[in-house]
Amino acid sequence: MLLAVLGVALLAPALPLAHPDLTSPADRLKPPFSDGAILGTDHLGRDLLSRLVWGTRLSLAVGVTAALLAAIVGSAIGIVAGYLGGRADHLMMRGVDMLMAFPYILLALAIVAVLGPGLLNALYAVAVVNIPFFARNIRGATVAIAHREFVDAARLTGMSGLRIIGSEILPNVMPVIVIAMSTTVGWMILETAGLSFLGLGSQPPQADLGSMLGEGRKLLITAPHASVVPGVMIFVIVMSVNLLGDGVRDALDPRLRSGALSRPAAATRVERTDTPEMKPTGALLEVEGLRTEFQVGPRVYRAAGGVSFEVAAGECLGIIGESGSGKSVTALSLLGLVASPPGVITAGAVRLNGRDTLSMTGEQLRRVRGGQAACIFQDPLATLHPLHTVGDQMVEAIRAHRPTPRREAREHAVSLLRKVRIPNPAACARSFPHELSGGMRQRVGIALALVNDPDLIVADEPTTALDVTVQAQVLALLDELRRERGLALVFITHDFGVVAQLCDRVAVMYAGRIVETGATQEVLARPRHPYTRRLIACVPEPGRGRRTLDAIPGLPPSLDALPDGCAFAPRCDRAQAACRGGEIALRRDGAHSVRCLFPEGAAT
């Protein structure tokens, strides 16, 4: 539709139309569909179709020009203010705020009043009125970018400020400018029409949509078509421009494209093709053949590819791996916490106290989460609600599972905060998450996990964001709590040192599978899988002085293109032809299992 309007407007001079300003008093106010004038004529006998086409052309040109002008000036102000920051930013933005304080139309009227009526002056007025919108938007985008490290890096490569603005910042804020422009063009056309309607824009006999509407208004009763025709046109143009603007925004905004704003389901989608029959082992948590995939477009990322393990009551299992090894996905799958879409659990079973969590209904799952099993996450600031106090959030968690009087729940919350060694727990319960330090927040996270006396805690890198001295305190606390309460702990980490301090058993993951599992001391002292051995060798150990580390060459495989056979084979110095094909099973040797054909310590 917009394309048709644009095409007609652009082609106006070439179309076989009567001259738009040609008056012919004899043919005044002809109704539509009469001879020689399809849309009729106006009060001076001018051909409405011709005036409509020329008027549209003019209105569009003015609207687009005003948008461009406002975008250029506004963006320039915004970028410079955002980049310079400090006092310059302050002065420029206060100026912009002053412009913004006036109502739109009033300001435009004032400008036109000063400059005198005329289409060009109306254009200036509309542009000036819209500058603050651009300046504020673009400044926000610029500030976010000016603090990124690559801007500092550009400064260190000797670029001048102007060049940094042009080559580093502008390309990155361009999408924002385009989005802002596409959403304001329609509004500007409307504003210009408004000014013309009031007689302040285009002057007779020149036609634009606003002035046509203004002229037609006087004859609304006798010849409604003279005002309805330009009115419909304005409606069509503004609607289509706005819809286009929304489309452009959807196409350009990376958040919308990645689906980040779409709301994930309350539990991970489960589409199991096979559900393994499990022999009861009596363990608290049994996981068998768990497979979790991310289906993004045509690609399938196999994040967890058949993971099996069990955790006895009171036991601490460490799951260790590098980024992309599937350790977090495995942990989140246990309670159906993987975001869907795109995550899907395609196979396996997870039994908590003998009940399969994957076949639970939403209501059953909600009872288990935070009840029998609780989670601790890496960043407690992201998991605590910023607008509620710590105490209120704990009370809510308690009451969600057990109907408890508010006062009693509150007392319980404070006693738990004391339990996790928060000094002055009552004051802590009254504070908001942002008022606490990282270590204190993680303690609150632990207290929150303990509210309903769970049997199992799944901790996903709970100490990664903390300083080492704070980490040591949090680890000591977790260790003490699990011994005291007989808690089972599944501890996800990338740090062998942390595993050594805390875990009874460890499972090493690589490319979505467990490659080795066994008692922590045994695995760390005598790793059987080449990956485990070499990963341990990579870690700098305190107290060993300066030295070269034995790095593992290459990178882990991409999860949407896993090789046949052992996923580590391409990086392994022990790999042989047999490693590169067929399924390699996790072979048990006492309490120590390893997924390798030629494990360390065995004859090759």
Add this chain to the structure above:
Amino acid sequence: MADVTAALIARDLGKTFGGGRTLLGRRKPSVSAVRGVTFSVAPGETLGIVGESGCGKSTLARMLVGLLPPTVGTIEIEGRDLSDYTGHPAAVGRLVQYVFQDPISSLNPRKSIRQILEAPLIHLLGMEPAGRKARIAELLDAVHLRHEFLDRYPHELSGGQAQRIGIARALAAAPRILILDEPVSALDVSVQAQVLNLLADLRRAYDLTYLFISHDLAVVEAVSDRIAVFYFGRIVEMGPAEEVFGVPRHPYTKLLEWSTPAIRRPRRRTAPENCTDHESAKFSGEAAAAELPDPLCPPPGCAFAARCARAEDDCRAVMPTVTLLPSNHEVACHHPLD
């Protein structure tokens, strides 16, 4: 301290943020991120700087490359004061370069790797296109990356590859000194080891001087000749690497060392061995309350006193001065460990 041959000297360096007065003449709050920092780095040496978040180590790094002007104190690079270079950022850029912590965000997402690597060659060295091409090829070889990466964009690289590009960019103008601000902490361990080894090779090949900043004690120890331990904007201990971690003299260094989880070490639930029972309780439990002091109203004495088992009244009242111990080992403590 004042040897003229040092690659880098910082004298009494300090940085205060905020401060000044409002329009109404009211004093604005100020925060001292770095206070009274003095050290020198010999050519070809690696000085490791270790400290926890908020200790001012990144502020120090940014001052050393000229991204932030120091509030007080001087920085000398190869015998010349950094303030002499005011208005000649390119001259500084040819001497000192910086490697950022987050490899991806330090590369402009809208530029190809070739454009990123060309920028310092154009703006710092004013090279012609032919020379640039040869130099870029040389740089990619130095960081072990294939030449096909040149036409890719940062989001197509893994963290380790992006950090190699960051290092190549820093090396492009052949600087003498590299400031490495947590260069491996965003990387996985196996990739971290690759990058650490690469940095060691480059140092030998190009005769570079490193200032290596990290929160990870074990990483710093693996790469450094000398180590400075930062706490709350000051150096609390500095000396040869094996001494600082082998026989730490400052209680904070000891705490850091004890807190670092290690693989080849049995489980420990007690505090450092030279503490009494009362002290060990402080390390693992009660002292949990004590964290960094409020930077808006810093304590008059030692900033670590609130967490320190050895703290006495003088620690809380008087700021300890730097004591020079044998073998160039310095410690700022009233009651250093033996």
